[in-house]
Amino acid sequence: MAAHTMQISRFTKKQLALYGAPPRTFNPNTDPLITVLDLHKRFKNLEVLKGVELYVKKGDVVVLIGPSGSGKSTLLRCINRLETIQGGDVLFEGNSITRGPVDLNGIRQRIGMVFQHFNLFPHLTVQENITLGPRYLRKMPTDEANALAERLLTRVGLADKKDAYPSQLSGGQKQRIAIARALAMEPDVMLFDEPTSALDPEMVGEVLEVMKDLARDGMTMIIVTHEMGFAREVASKVVFMADGIIQESGTPEKLFTHPKNERLISFLGKIL
Amino acid sequence: MDFNTWLTGICQFLSKYSALFLGGVKNTLLLSLTAGVLSILVGGALCFLRMSRIAPLRWIANIWIEFVRGTPVLVQIMMIYYGLPMIGVQLPVPAFLGNAGERAMYGILALTINSGGYICEIIRSGIQSVDRGQMEAARSLGFGSIRSMLMIVMPQAIKNILPNFGNEFANLIKASSQVMIIGVGELMFSYNTISGTSGRAFLPLIVIALLYFAMTFTVGLGVRALERHFRRSER
Numbered sequence A: 001m002a003a004h005t006m007q008i009s010r011f012t013k014k015q016l017a018l019y020g021a022p023p024r025t026f027n028p029n030t031d032p033l034i035t036v037l038d039l040h041k042r043f044k045n046l047e048v049l050k051g052v053e054l055y056v057k058k059g060d061v062v063v064l065i066g067p068s069g070s071g072k073s074t075l076l077r078c079i080n081r082l083e084t085i086q087g088g089d090v091l092f093e094g095n096s097i098t099r100g101p102v103d104l105n106g107i108r109q110r111i112g113m114v115f116q117h118f119n120l121f122p123h124l125t126v127q128e129n130i131t132l133g134p135r136y137l138r139k140m141p142t143d144e145a146n147a148l149a150e151r152l153l154t155r156v157g158l159a160d161k162k163d164a165y166p167s168q169l170s171g172g173q174k175q176r177i178a179i180a181r182a183l184a185m186e187p188d189v190m191l192f193d194e195p196t197s198a199l200d201p202e203m204v205g206e207v208l209e210v211m212k213d214l215a216r217d218g219m220t221m222i223i224v225t226h227e228m229g230f231a232r233e234v235a236s237k238v239v240f241m242a243d244g245i246i247q248e249s250g251t252p253e254k255l256f257t258h259p260k261n262e263r264l265i266s267f268l269g270k271i272l
Numbered sequence B: 001m002d003f004n005t006w007l008t009g010i011c012q013f014l015s016k017y018s019a020l021f022l023g024g025v026k027n028t029l030l031l032s033l034t035a036g037v038l039s040i041l042v043g044g045a046l047c048f049l050r051m052s053r054i055a056p057l058r059w060i061a062n063i064w065i066e067f068v069r070g071t072p073v074l075v076q077i078m079m080i081y082y083g084l085p086m087i088g089v090q091l092p093v094p095a096f097l098g099n100a101g102e103r104a105m106y107g108i109l110a111l112t113i114n115s116g117g118y119i120c121e122i123i124r125s126g127i128q129s130v131d132r133g134q135m136e137a138a139r140s141l142g143f144g145s146i147r148s149m150l151m152i153v154m155p156q157a158i159k160n161i162l163p164n165f166g167n168e169f170a171n172l173i174k175a176s177s178q179v180m181i182i183g184v185g186e187l188m189f190s191y192n193t194i195s196g197t198s199g200r201a202f203l204p205l206i207v208i209a210l211l212y213f214a215m216t217f218t219v220g221l222g223v224r225a226l227e228r229h230f231r232r233s234e235r
Helices: A002-009 A013-019 A072-079 A104-109 A126-137 A142-155 A171-183 A201-216 A228-234 A252-257 A262-271 B003-050 B055-070 B073-086 B101-128 B132-141 B145-182 B187-198 B202-233
Strands: A034-043 A046-056 A061-065 A087-092 A111-114 A189-193 A220-224 A237-242 A245-250
Touching (some): A034 A072, A046 A072, A046 A245, A061 A072, A061 A228, A072 A220, A104 A111, A104 A126, A111 A171, A126 A142, A126 A171, A126 B132, A126 B145, A142 A171, A171 A189, A171 A201, A171 B132, A228 A252, A245 A252, B003 B055, B003 B101, B003 B145, B003 B202, B055 B101, B073 B101, B073 B145, B101 B145, B145 B187
Parallel strands (some): A061 A220, A061 A237, A111 A189
Antiparallel strands (some): A034 A046, A034 A087, A237 A245
């Protein structure tokens, strides 16, 4: 797999424009849904990602941990191309999302994103926030979309808030609505960018509960978080990043109880 | 001179020249409104260039804005009035401008170019006042950049943009006094006529000052009402 995909990433934009992306077959049961290859990201002169490789299979719950500034959030944002990258590649279902002809909006519809600061649309009600995507991008009839919103709101425990505006909600409620909004597009994978970091401590639990629920239902998730207990509980794979590279990765058991990497040992020593 | 004769003198003056004053007001409003509407269109288009991904388009917008902001309106008006005929540009004259329409068109064009630059900056800063996360959230749902802008960013930016449109319109009313220099019969031009025929310099000046003030103050009231409305609807 790696050798096969590495070859693709060597194609230049020009070559791909001339010959088109090489055809491939994607097997959802064996091939990674998301592949990150030798990813390099620079902000001006600051190199944030220095060659990151990551494979996420369907049903995986990958938790990214690491000190702030280690590039976790940037990596997550590169996966749905909210950031442009300087080197390497990101593949979704085996196809590059950074080179050649890409239906970026179509791919983003299949990648749900939850932000640290919720980013709910303040001029729309909770129901409108949730139904906006399905109605306009999926052409779903309004009553059908409203029924979908109601199901999702029940799922995140906020069925009574459908006519509220975001500013009338607490942080925890906002984040649960944001999760419902992302779920409304029925994504194949959900990205969580520090979903509980902007919350008051007593609201962290309710958001994590919703996320655990999602994980139990088999949702593929990539989560950047500082909640180690949560990581340990739900992760199928934990990835420790520092200085723009993946220092160590593996099962939560392996990383939390038998860490090998020096940086990871000192990181865990500081936070546990 | 006792008070009564003084007052009678003023009343006579006002009634004698009221048609000229009001005609000036009408033309000033006509000029400002036309230029105002056009400058919103021009400013919007300019804003597109200003925020374009293509560098030369951005340069055009930047040069335009810097020129407009860095030179006096009077100079801009005269450059349009003398410059355009020199390069052989004929402006179309719509009927509603009357027989002095051609000069008025030069005035409107100059004011539009001027005000368009400011409007562009108002729209841009309004858009930039909306949190970047709003755009990111819309894009990550799968909306394209134009739809994200229209459905998510603009409805929020408009709260910052509309009141400033009002302020710019008040500026436009004041700036329109300077098209007098190319002989457009607006309010300031009326002053010239009236002071020339009546031989009084200061009295008509006070009258037109009050008239300008009435116009800009009314716009200002509208702006403040709008701001109150947006603040109340802020949830």
